[in-house]
Amino acid sequence: MERADAAHNRARILEAAALLFAERPPQDVTMDDIAKKAGVGRGTLYRRYPDRASIAVALLDDHERELQERLLRGDPPLGPGAPPAERLAAFYAAMVRLLEDHSHLVLGSEVGRSRFETGAYGFWRAHVRALLSAAGTPGPDALVEVLLAPLAPEVYGYQRRVLGLSPEQIARALARLTRMLDR
Amino acid sequence: MERADAAHNRARILEAAALLFAERPPQDVTMDDIAKKAGVGRGTLYRRYPDRASIAVALLDDHERELQERLLRGDPPLGPGAPPAERLAAFYAAMVRLLEDHSHLVLGSEVGRSRFETGAYGFWRAHVRALLSAAGTPGPDALVEVLLAPLAPEVYGYQRRVLGLSPEQIARALARLTRMLDR
DNA sequence: TCGTATGTGGACACGGTGTCCGGTTGACTA
DNA sequence: TAGTCAACCGGACACCGTGTCCACATACGA
Numbered sequence: 001m002e003r004a005d006a007a008h009n010r011a012r013i014l015e016a017a018a019l020l021f022a023e024r025p026p027q028d029v030t031m032d033d034i035a036k037k038a039g040v041g042r043g044t045l046y047r048r049y050p051d052r053a054s055i056a057v058a059l060l061d062d063h064e065r066e067l068q069e070r071l072l073r074g075d076p077p078l079g080p081g082a083p084p085a086e087r088l089a090a091f092y093a094a095m096v097r098l099l100e101d102h103s104h105l106v107l108g109s110e111v112g113r114s115r116f117e118t119g120a121y122g123f124w125r126a127h128v129r130a131l132l133s134a135a136g137t138p139g140p141d142a143l144v145e146v147l148l149a150p151l152a153p154e155v156y157g158y159q160r161r162v163l164g165l166s167p168e169q170i171a172r173a174l175a176r177l178t179r180m181l182d183r
Numbered sequence: 184m185e186r187a188d189a190a191h192n193r194a195r196i197l198e199a200a201a202l203l204f205a206e207r208p209p210q211d212v213t214m215d216d217i218a219k220k221a222g223v224g225r226g227t228l229y230r231r232y233p234d235r236a237s238i239a240v241a242l243l244d245d246h247e248r249e250l251q252e253r254l255l256r257g258d259p260p261l262g263p264g265a266p267p268a269e270r271l272a273a274f275y276a277a278m279v280r281l282l283e284d285h286s287h288l289v290l291g292s293e294v295g296r297s298r299f300e301t302g303a304y305g306f307w308r309a310h311v312r313a314l315l316s317a318a319g320t321p322g323p324d325a326l327v328e329v330l331l332a333p334l335a336p337e338v339y340g341y342q343r344r345v346l347g348l349s350p351e352q353i354a355r356a357l358a359r360l361t362r363m364l365d366r
Numbered sequence: 367t368c369g370t371a372t373g374t375g376g377a378c379a380c381g382g383t384g385t386c387c388g389g390t391t392g393a394c395t396a
Numbered sequence: 397t398a399g400t401c402a403a404c405c406g407g408a409c410a411c412c413g414t415g416t417c418c419a420c421a422t423a424c425g426a
Binding site for chain 3: 043
Binding site for chain 2: 412413414415416417418422423424
């Protein structure tokens with residue numbers, strides 16, 4: 001069980017990191033910055049979070065778990081009960097929402113190509129894979145990554161910030177991918 | 184005009200970089216490694232190539248330009264003349280080939296989120312955008328990134344090395360994306 | 367052959383990372 | 397409430413990669 005001072009410091013660290021990630025690109029936030037802002041020594045920081053990615057993951061955890069919960073047990077069309085194509089569309093809409101609200105965190109959690117290694121990615125993957133199977137789509141394994149790739153935070157950020165597309169435009173384009181479920 | 188010794192050193196640098204990128208992940212290759220292997224000082228290296236990405240871009244340049252040439256003036260279905268959907272399929276096949284042969288280079292050229300900033304990406308983007316327009320697809324702008332996203336080197340590498348998919352499986356999944364061109 | 371501009375290479379300073387250890391403090395027990 | 401111990405804290409430190417700078421070398425033109 002966690003000691004009171006340790007819990008207190010963890011909270012301070014997460015709070016500081018959230019502020020810093022919000023104000024500049026994640027790769028410009030050093031571990032030292034976070035420690036300073038949290039009023040905590042380097043050793044304390046590294047004890048729990050070996051790198052930036054793990055902090056961002058911790059910050060995202062709540063939001064991702066909530067979405068996962070809704071996918072598993074929520075109301076249709078996000079949850080079980082609706083046709084696969086509609087569920088996929090709902091999933092895309094929810095992911096756009098998540099990216100819009102927390103893209104700086106998601107970006108922060110991606111050092112190199114570690115995106116595929118997080119538990120969350122595995123979950124999204126399994127979910128889409130299941131939808132493809134339910135729809136009877138042939139060769140679902142290769143198709144999963146194709147359907148998930150446009151949700152990469154860099155892609156979303158590029159569309160939003162450089163191309164100036166709206167979340168609605170992006171969501172609409174993604175929704176059209178659901179026709180992949182027709183064999 | 185370039186001095187003879189400078190040209191010689193440039194060749195040595197590119198050769199050394201190609202060898203190093205081939206044997207380990209690009210982020211594990213330091214500028215120092217490249218300079219050492221090329222038998223060249225750090226200053227010389229930095230004079231031409233300010234970072235790893237620019238070296239990888241230089242190495243890729245030939246291959247990318249050749250593909251661009253074939254897209255613009257080659258035989259159908261890759262070049263002009265075939266229906267848009269077939270041209271897109273041919274483009275996907277060619278890109279899979281490029282990724283298969285040079286994925287380590289492409290990965291090396293991506294330090295940070297610079298992928299979208301390279302000239303090559305702009306070219307692929309314009310090409311796919313034109314195909315979408317020619318096919319009369321509505322809202323092509325948002326769709327372009329969706330169709331290009333699965334070609335990200337990390338995605339390809341993950342499919343090949345972690346999931347163990349074959350180039351053919353990947354190409355097949357990509358080919359199915361061409362149905363996006365039917366309105 | 368000589369002068370000059372360009373190229374060269376290694377030394378250097380800087381900044382970020384991750385580790386380590388002496389001191390501190392919270393939690394549990396009697 | 398006092399004592400004990402394990403967990404925690406935090407800053408100093410060493411390491412590594414980056415990018416710059418400048419004294420020297422060399423190719424090219426006159």
